[in-house]
Amino acid sequence: MRRDLLLGLLYLNLATLFWGSTFVLVKDGLQTLGPGQINFVRFVIAMLVFLPFLFRRDARLWWAGLELGVMLFVAYLTQTVGLQYTTASRSAFITTLYVVALPMLLGLLGQRLGWPIWLAAGLAVAGVGLLSYDGSPPNPGDLWTLGTALAYALYIWRLELFARRFSTLPLTGIQMLTVALLSLVWMLWEKPVWNTADFPYFSLLYLGLVASALCIWLQALGQRRVPAPQAAVIFTLEPVYAAAFAYILLGERLGLQGLIGAGLIVAATLISQLRSPKPYPEQVTPEV
Template structure:
C-alpha cells in the first residue's frame, strides 16, 4: 500500500479514467443511432475481447484447469450480459441517468457479498445501502412533470449492477490468485468469439455499413469496446500500482458526474429528482465504504 500523497500523474490518470468510463454511456447512445441493442453489445464485447489478446498471450500460462469455468462465468456475468442490458436499457433511458444508476454497483456488491458469500457487514454499511436504494428509487421514477412515473427499463441497469456485484464477489472469493489483467483479458476473450459469431451470422451487420451515420455509430461502439474496456483497464491497473486501491476506487464518484454533464451537453433533460437521486446514491456509497473501502470496477 502507498501511504504518501498521490503524484500529479496519478490524479491526471484518474481523471482520464473517469472521462473514459463516464463517456461510455453517451457512446452507447450514439451507437444506437444506427445499430440495434443486440448488435451494439456484440460489437462492444468482440472488439474488447480481441484487442486485449496481445496482452494475455503470456498470461494464459498462469491459468489452471480449475480457473476456466470461473473465467467463463466472469466473462458472462461481468461483461457479456451487462453489455446487452445496458444497450437495451438505453433505448428508453438518457445516458446521464444510466451513468448515475450504474453507481449502484458498489452497493449491489455489498448486498451480494453478505447474502451469497457470507461476508460480514456493519450497521453503517446497511444504512449506506438503504440511502442508495432511496436514490435509486428517485432515479427510476424521475419524470419531466415531477410526478413519480416508474420506468421499467431502469430495472435493466439495476440488473446489470447486480451482475457486476456478483462478478466482483466471484473474483474476490474464487479467483483471487490471478491478476486483474489476466482475469479481465481471458474472460473477455472467452465470450468475444460467440459475440462475433452472433453479430455476423444472426444480424444484418455486414449490409449496414453503407452510410456515414452507420460508420459514425460503429466508430462510437469500437471506441466503447477498445478504449472503454482495454485502455481503461490498463489505466486502472497503472493507477493502482502508483497509489492504492482506495485512491483508485474514488473514480466511483466521478463517473456519474461525467455521464450527467455529457448527457446535458448532448441535450438530455435534467430533473431535480435526478439530482437528489445522484446525491443519495453517492452518499450511500460513501457511507457504506467509509470504514473499509474496496475497489469497485464500475464500468468495463
C-alpha cells in the same frame, strides 16, 4: 498500506469517469446497429489490445477469465438490450442497484459488513434516483437493465478474488475474448444488417478502447486494493460524471434535485471509506 488503497480508489474513479460518457454513445449506436453488433465490435476492438497477453498456459487463469467474461457479457448484453426500450438516465439508475444487491449477496454468504457500507449504499441509490430517474412509466427495458445490476453485482464480487490472484492484463484479455465470442453468437442470432453509411465508427472505437479495454483493466487494478462493497459505491459516481460531461460539453445544467442527488452520491463514496478494512497486505502476482 494506505497508499495502496488510495491508488486503488484512483483507478476505480478513473474507470467510472470514462464510463460516465457511455450511456449516450450506446443509445446513439442503437439507432444503426443491434445490441449484439455493438457489443461484438466493441469487444473485438478491446480484445485486440490484449492479444499479446492471451498466450498464457494457465488453466486456472483461463477459468477465472471465462467466468468473469460470462458475467460481463450478461451485464453488457442486458444493459444494451434495455437501452432499446428505456432512457439512458433510467438505465443508469437501475444499473446502480448493484450497490445494494452486492452487500445483500455478501450478507447471504455470511460476510459481515459495517454500517458505513449499508448507509453509503442507501445514500448512493437515493442520489442516483434523484440525479437520473426520469419518472416515466415502467417498460421492458427496466427488466432487462435489472439483470444488468444483478450480473454486475456478481462480477464485482468475483473480480475482487481473481484480481488479487492473477495478473490483470491476461485476466482482462480473456474476459474481452469471452465477451466478443458470446456477442458474436448473439449477433448471429439477431441476423444483423450492416449499414456502412451511418456506421458509428468513433463511438465504437471509444467504447472498445476506452470504455472496455482501459476501464475494465483499471477496474481489475482497483479491485486488487479496494474491497468489493466499497468499489460498488464508487461506481455510483458514474451518473455524476455523466452530468459533469453534459455540463462541460453540452451546457446542460442540473436542477436542484440533480444537485442534491449528486451531493448524496459524493457523500456516499466518502462514507463508504469509514472504518474501511486494511488494504490487502501483499500482491501474489505482478502488478500488471
